[in-house]
Amino acid sequence: MNYENIVALERKLSLPETHFVSGNVYTDKTIFETEKSKIFFHTWHFLCHESELLDKYDFRTISFLGQPLIIIRGSDNKIRSFLNVCSHRGAKIIHSPSGNSKKLTCFYHLWSYNDRGECTSIPREKGYDNANLQKRLCGLTEIKTDVFMGMIFISFNKKIMPLNDFIGNSLDPFKDTLCSGELEVFHYSKSTIKSNWKAWQETNLDLYHEWMHVLLRKTQINAGNMKDRKVKIMPNGHAMVGGLKAKYGAYKGINYRQSSKALPGLSSDDFFFVDLFPNFAILARGTAIRIDTVTPIDENTSLVEWRGLGLRGDTSKDRRLRWKHHNQYWGPFGRNVPEDAFAAEACGEGFIKSASRYQIIAREENGTGQDDGMLRAWYKEWSKLTSLNINKP
Ligand code: FES
Numbered sequence: 001m002n003y004e005n006i007v008a009l010e011r012k013l014s015l016p017e018t019h020f021v022s023g024n025v026y027t028d029k030t031i032f033e034t035e036k037s038k039i040f041f042h043t044w045h046f047l048c049h050e051s052e053l054l055d056k057y058d059f060r061t062i063s064f065l066g067q068p069l070i071i072i073r074g075s076d077n078k079i080r081s082f083l084n085v086c087s088h089r090g091a092k093i094i095h096s097p098s099g100n101s102k103k104l105t106c107f108y109h110l111w112s113y114n115d116r117g118e119c120t121s122i123p124r125e126k127g128y129d130n131a132n133l134q135k136r137l138c139g140l141t142e143i144k145t146d147v148f149m150g151m152i153f154i155s156f157n158k159k160i161m162p163l164n165d166f167i168g169n170s171l172d173p174f175k176d177t178l179c180s181g182e183l184e185v186f187h188y189s190k191s192t193i194k195s196n197w198k199a200w201q202e203t204n205l206d207l208y209h210e211w212m213h214v215l216l217r218k219t220q221i222n223a224g225n226m227k228d229r230k231v232k233i234m235p236n237g238h239a240m241v242g243g244l245k246a247k248y249g250a251y252k253g254i255n256y257r258q259s260s261k262a263l264p265g266l267s268s269d270d271f272f273f274v275d276l277f278p279n280f281a282i283l284a285r286g287t288a289i290r291i292d293t294v295t296p297i298d299e300n301t302s303l304v305e306w307r308g309l310g311l312r313g314d315t316s317k318d319r320r321l322r323w324k325h326h327n328q329y330w331g332p333f334g335r336n337v338p339e340d341a342f343a344a345e346a347c348g349e350g351f352i353k354s355a356s357r358y359q360i361i362a363r364e365e366n367g368t369g370q371d372d373g374m375l376r377a378w379y380k381e382w383s384k385l386t387s388l389n390i391n392k393p
């Protein structure tokens with residue numbers, strides 16, 4: 001396409017350089033490769049909640065940017081992650097998404113591994129004697145794994161800062177809830193969206209877009225004073241928003257939420273959220289918690305995973321109610337998450353053929369109201385790690 005909108009260029013030139021993002025940032029293959037090495041294989045990445053690996057020998061398998069992984073709770077209760085590939089001929093070992101097993105046996109020639117990743121059995125092992133193959137050196141490749149407030153993270157970077165330092169105080173508002181030891185994942189859904197991964201993450205950083213959601217227009221925009229909202233920018237590209245309140249009484253059909261059972265540490269009309277750089281968001285809405293993670297598949301396609309957390313030990317009646325609360329906003333047919341996915345794909349459509357050349361992140365409201373400060377802080381960290389300029393990448 002050879003078409004320039006002169007007015008659009010002029011509009012852009014009047015903005016500070018930190019206040020707009022070039023469309024190339026979303027579509028360029030080279031930039032995407034840089035993001036993989038400098039961001040995704042460099043920093044910490046959320047995998048799942050510890051309630052998804054509750055018992056010894058519980059495991060889950062996932063694919064992270066093409067790397068097959070297995071994550072398992074050991075006999076010592078420690079959670080470890082390994083590349084899910086056999087040391088023999090490289091086959092992917094475990095193919096089921098989850099299970100419980102003391103022994104991880106490769107289907108191909110039946111080499112086996114234990115919960116520490118050690119190779120424990122090689123059929124007709126003597127056949128390797130002449131070649132001096134040593135079983136003790138045939139273990140799985142371990143990936144750095146740590147747990148923070150019940151959430152399991154991995155990093156492919158052996159020199160990465162400790163997870164505690166990476167997160168710092170960012171999740172303090174969730175401490176009483178996440179550390180209560182009473183939470184479990186009660187909802188999981190995922191979707192592949194046709195959009196660059198950042199367009200999804202932006203839906204968790206952009207306060208201004210609450211206008212899009214009818215439910216938020218009714219229960220949130222006028223629920224409190226815009227000036228009471230507090231955007232807090234934290235180290236390592238993380239950010240949080242507090243001071244929001246939900247006025248469930250303003251929407252017919254969900255007004256009963258106001259008096260429902262909140263999770264430990266929350267009141268039923270609380271709403272706040274934290275974004276951890278690069279691809280994680282956690283949101284508290286009184287009676288339920290949502291965690292989402294976006295992982296790129298390629299520069300134009302992304303996997304978004306949503307988890308809902310509620311109280312372990314809920315009665316079936318309470319559980320049904322909590323599911324309902326969660327799904328009203330955040331379920332696959334709720335009034336919030338599917339609309340965000342639509343918005344991310346709409347931005348993807350705008351950028352993919354360069355019809356849209358850049359986007360504006362220029363709202364300044366002193367860290368209150370619908371300030372774009374979280375978006376700018378996120379892109380500042382992105383630039384720091386990739387060494388790329390957001391508007392002239
Ligand atoms: S490839 Fe796994 S046992 Fe041969």
Ligand SMILES: [Fe+2]
Nearest residue numbers: 203209336340
């Ligand atoms: Fe949204």
